[in-house]
Amino acid sequence: MIKFLDLHKINARFDKEFQERFKNFLDSGYYILGSEVERFEADFAAYCGTEFCIGTANGLDALTLVFKSYIHLGRLQVDDEVIVPANTYIASILSIINAGLRPILVEPKLDTYNISAEELIERLNPSTKAILVVHLYGQLADMDAINAIAKSKRLLVIEDAAQAHGAIDGSRFEAQSSKFRKAGNLGDAAAFSFYPTKNLGALGDAGAVTTNDRDLAETIKAMRNYGSSEKYVNEMIGVNSRLDELQATFLNVKLKHLDEDNAKRRAIAKRYLQEIENRKLTLPFYSGGLDHVFHLFVIRVDDRVDFETYLQSRNIGFLIHYPIPPHQQNALSMFSKNLYPITEEIHKTIVSIPMSPVMTDAEISTVVNVLNAY
Secondary structure (H helix, E strand, O other): OEOOOOHHHHHHOOHHHHHHHHHHHHHHOOOEOOHHHHHHHHHHHHHHOOOEEEEEOOHHHHHHHHHHHHHHOOOOOOOOEEEEEOOOOHHHHHHHHHOOOEEEEEOEOOOOOOEOHHHHHHHOOOOEEEEEEEOHHHEOOOHHHHHHHHHHHOOEEEEEOOOOOOOEEEEEEEOOOOEEEEOOOOOOEEEEEOOOOOOOOOOOOOEEEEEOOHHHHHHHHHHOEOOEEEOOEEOOOOOEOOOEHHHHHHHHHHHOOHHHHHHHHHHHHHHHHHHOOOOOEEOOOOOOOOOEOOOOEEEEEOOHHHHHHHHHHOOEOOEOOOOOOHHHOHHHHHHOOOOOHHHHHHHHHEEEEOOOOOOOHHHHHHHHHHHHOO
């Protein structure tokens, strides 16, 4: 059996260091917002190229806190509209609703699965105040086009980078720093999830916000901690959404290996793209650059039920990301009468095949052979 994702094997590589770090954590007697969180926030900000990183309890909270903080700062108002791709995971949309804002669902491009700049322009109106860009499956959206639109309309740009840790935008070269910009530093703010399955995954829930906006960073830092920047002094209505000290400990170990793991994912993707030859399967678009970290390798097939049965019979793991589009979920019944044909086509036909930095060459070859024989 080739697993879709072998988390035990991924994390077993760090077992010794995890054990050592856990003992240090246990012996420290400091378990909330301690030195490990501070270290991760500093290192992850440096990794993304931003001035600030604020750890949160999970990725949904990270996004929600960005929107709530912009409202607190007066940059957004309750009921403002936020454009978001229609084919994203529901968490992106929930963050907008939970902050008291109104999501406007926009169709993606069929080849990249990311939001269409052309469709985005069509949906703009005076109530539009922000764009939530989702780098779906690990591939960066067209940030040059999106940022140009946002600048012309004075809109905020927030990245949902929950699947794009380490993705690099090669089109945005920074002459002063001689570095390309990464996910997390391509808009006004970004939210990350470190759910265990992510390219940079914790051993439980965890999230973070990255930004270069000091006012936003300070507001989120207080809001995640009951609205308090000084103990027992509460400046605003806040929540309890702090990055756990233990999860930060594990993330500090794994961050050092993220680029190497992403490189392995790209190498697997290149083999899939070069070696899978089956007209029944539509492979994902890939430019060949660093702008895709292949959190998922997603193909499309017309008869998905038949294909799933075939993979099961050949012991090849798979998942569907995601079987039901957001506008057809009962939780979002306000969108149920809307039609999003591209989104519906994607959700009806996609299948995620095995993708992991610990896959062996033999496992990759087996997946290729099985898919070619379908």
